[in-house]
Amino acid sequence: MNSIEINNLSLNFGDVKVLKDLNLSVNKGEFLVLLGASGCGKSTLLNCIAGLLEINDGQIYINNQNVTWFEPSERGIGMVFQSYALYPQMSVKGNLSFSLKNAKLSKDEIEKRVKHASEILQIESLLDRKPAALSGGQRQRVAIGRALVRDVEVFLFDEPLSNLDAKLRTELRVEIKRLHQKLDNTMIYVTHDQIEAMTLADRIAIMRDGLIQQLDTPKIIYSNPVNKYVAGFIGSPGMNFLKGKILQDGKPIFKLEGGWCESPDLSNYKFQETIKVEKEVWLGIRPESVVVGGEAENMPVNFNLEIEVFEPMGADTLVWSQIGGQEFRFMVDVNTSINVGGTLTVGFDPAHASIFDLESEERL
């Protein structure tokens, strides 16, 4: 059963088309993360679902009810904002009960719900304070509580954690995950933090320029990105892209532009469709899937590389190097001894690589 279904949604700001014919359906109880670069229309999409923006075309269903023309408060959604958006002149309790008062609930019911929500979020002791007297993490808890008390089907989060410092962010992230497991609501969560997306999501939707590029589980998005944009967007450090050609020599092989002694055999790569003719492509290899030293020898493709620069990052070290004039990065264990100008044997498995058409940038 679909909790949210969006058909052919379009939204313009004046002449600027921000969302173009967008389709999306979210299952009941699912945690969907919208991920994308700044300005791609994530907040806009969320606001459309919430009914805060008047759409130009399309339909929105929540719980199989067409809510396209409904007021935000009638849609059965709760929303949490990046800047918390707490009413500064009301106490925490006032903030939590504002929506319930608007819905004209009885005093007892309000009391009960506020108590319940504040227990879940552990903010009982803060109920009488004003938002100004709260820390960032506490404020965001109250903001979540405001959605919680409304007892709604769908939660919408617009970058709820990006105003917090790194440590608090991790804490609250886990808490949101726990909340989701406990409540089993549908949640749509906007972020541009990949880690948040990967750790929280049942499915991730990658957006670009008002279109959803790929909608899938974090694992598949990581291992099988549908195009070069998604591949480059997900993963940190980003994927290596080597420009070259696929030649058909009985088996498909990759020829790097600019020349390279290796010509990797791609026969165990799962092509969407077999490639008959010569084709210009990008070969994408994640830095994490490159192995070094003894292990590299066992890989279908292995070769030596000169180290140009390296950046120790704690457990791992990121090494910058070049293949045939094209940039190539990979990770090595912190204990590997490396020095600038030295060489390393590295290897990878083309089966775990991604290949994209040079022009359309679609996965092959």
Add this chain to the structure above:
Amino acid sequence: MTNSQNNSSVVDPRGPKPRKIMSRRNIILYGTLLVVAIYYLIPLYVMIVTSLKGMPEIRLGNIFSPPVEVTFEPWIKAWAQACTGLNCDGLSRGFWNSVKITIPSVFVSIAIASINGYALANWRFKGANLFFTILIFGAFIPYQIMIYPLVILLRDLGIYTKLPGLILIHSIFGMPILTLLFRNYFTTIPEELFKAARVDGAKFWGIYFRVMMPMSLPIFVVAIIMQVTGIWNDFLFGVIYTKPDTYPMTVQLNNIVNSVQGVKEYNVNMAATLLTGLVPLTVYFVSGKLFVKGITAGAVKG
């Protein structure tokens, strides 16, 4: 600027650089400011001393000399006995008229303008900006061109020369600048707050009264200050849209001072003038920074 090279060349410079208080720069700076300040204060001083002297003393002395014999007679006369035409009940009637005009006008004009500003900032509808632009243009159009049609309108509504009429007029002509003030203020309130309130089920008026208004008290105070002084000081609308019974204080003051009949009693005139200026001056001195904020916010952001 301050240069202490000469005396410090022998010692090793250390710690804060010595500053000369009587440097040339300071003398010029504070000297100029002082002279200008005196120029600005003279009229107030003259008003006060004149209003405290008796007529014989005024005829003999000069306007700057302090009163030899302080008398409050002129103040009492100005308040209760000064004559305009046939009425000889002083400025008190004008004062109460002004109070009766100012309080409702301030209230009504701010209520209307704040709601307009709120609608413009948060609930924009198609065409809203067109009306707003016309409204702002209206602030610059000379009132003279709209005066007479409004006389007709008020006459048709049966409130010409009555207080409700003048209140309406003040609300109309106060609208452009106040609407601008409130619109600009409301747009600085984070939009997410407004969105949150909508998700929480508050409607147009609910958000205005429960969320926006409590957050905007400072701007309401600024608007009140602007309107109280503006409406109290108004002369043109008072003289056009009221009649002698309902004349506001400024009009009555002008009539008292500039009336041609009788002997001129300058001390009474100055007492009356001071009395009229007292309300805005009090507002000004009490509100201080907020007054400045009000007039600059109303102007600069346009």
Add this chain to the structure above:
Amino acid sequence: MFNKVQLERFFVGSVMLAFVSLVLSIVGIKSQLFQNIQYLLLFISSVIVLLIGIQSKSINFFSNRLQKQILGWLISAICSAAIWAFAQKGIQSIFPAIMGYRKAWNTLEPFALYATVVFIMFALMLIIIGARDTKIDRPGYIERFLVYNLSSKIAAMPMIFTSIGIFIIATLWTIYHSFTNSRMLPKSDFIGLGQYERLWSSDRWYMSIENLAIYGVCSLIFSLFIGFMLAALLDQKTRFENTFRTIFLYPFALSFIVTGLVWQWILNPDYGVEKIIRSLGFDSFVFNPLYNADIVIYGILAAGLWQGTGFIMCLMLAGLRGVDQEIWKATRIDGIPMWKTYIQVVIPMMRPVFVTTLVIIAAGIIKVYDLVVAQTSGGPGISSEVPAKYVYDYMFSAQNLGQGFAASTMMLVSVLIVLIPFAYLEFGRRKYD
């Protein structure tokens, strides 16, 4: 023939146009043409209501999702019908209490009748629209007009009424009547440019214009210069800045009447400055600006500057504070003298502040009236007349409305000459928002 969307558009359009023509005809441009247009437009809109009604399959009020709005419009219709009823003699005699506002009812009567019809039509439209298929992707035109953001539209009514009903229509009304021969009462017999010819051949008008020009140019220059100098002086991390600012600004809190009267007193030759200087031994010293026709306008200027310069100073000070403070550090390191920094860096950076200040001063100058009335009443003779006073005198004392209208139209024209280039410069570039 037409699809629904087009029909709806026609409906809204014709109702709006009908209303505009009603307003125009009521405001005085009374012609049969407007009346006929109204009826025609109303007729067209009712035909459209019918057409849309015929196209809808079923109309069931009780399942209508727009019930609340429909009720709202019906209630509005009842209210305006009541206003219309209050204007009827029969009803007035039944309820004597409403007699007191007879004039108001009578004025509102045509509006009320019209509004009743329109509101009922709105309600009908919504009944039809609300009952129709909701599967279409977008609310129709009428629904967006009548339902979306309705509270906001209602709340903005005072603004709409003021901007259109007063600022535009009243202005047009006056301009229109400046071409008539109105004397005690506004008339609509068109006499062409007669009033303007009379205006421009009147000495008093010339004197007014000349005075305004002198007053305007001088007060622009002096208040900008003095205002900026004072602001710059106060911006030197000056001690007692607040005290000085309070002193410079207090006259701005006073009315022009008070200002005018004080300065009338100070400049009084028998008691004021002239007498003091004479008593110091300069027996032939003459300083009586308010009694000398040649320089009286400068006497007024002095008072005007005293009242307004503090305000200009405040604007300038706000502008100076808005200038990036790093600039001062940079110029200090580069060793550029302060006055040079002001002229070459700061003033150019404050261009927008100067422009707004200029417009504010200019808009204030043209309105100058109270000050003259209080200080000189236009005297001696007509030597301190200003246009605003000319307008007032002709409209309310000389019973020559036409002259007043023509003069006020000229005032409007001169403001537009100042304002339009400004609006073009400031708002043309960046979109007004």
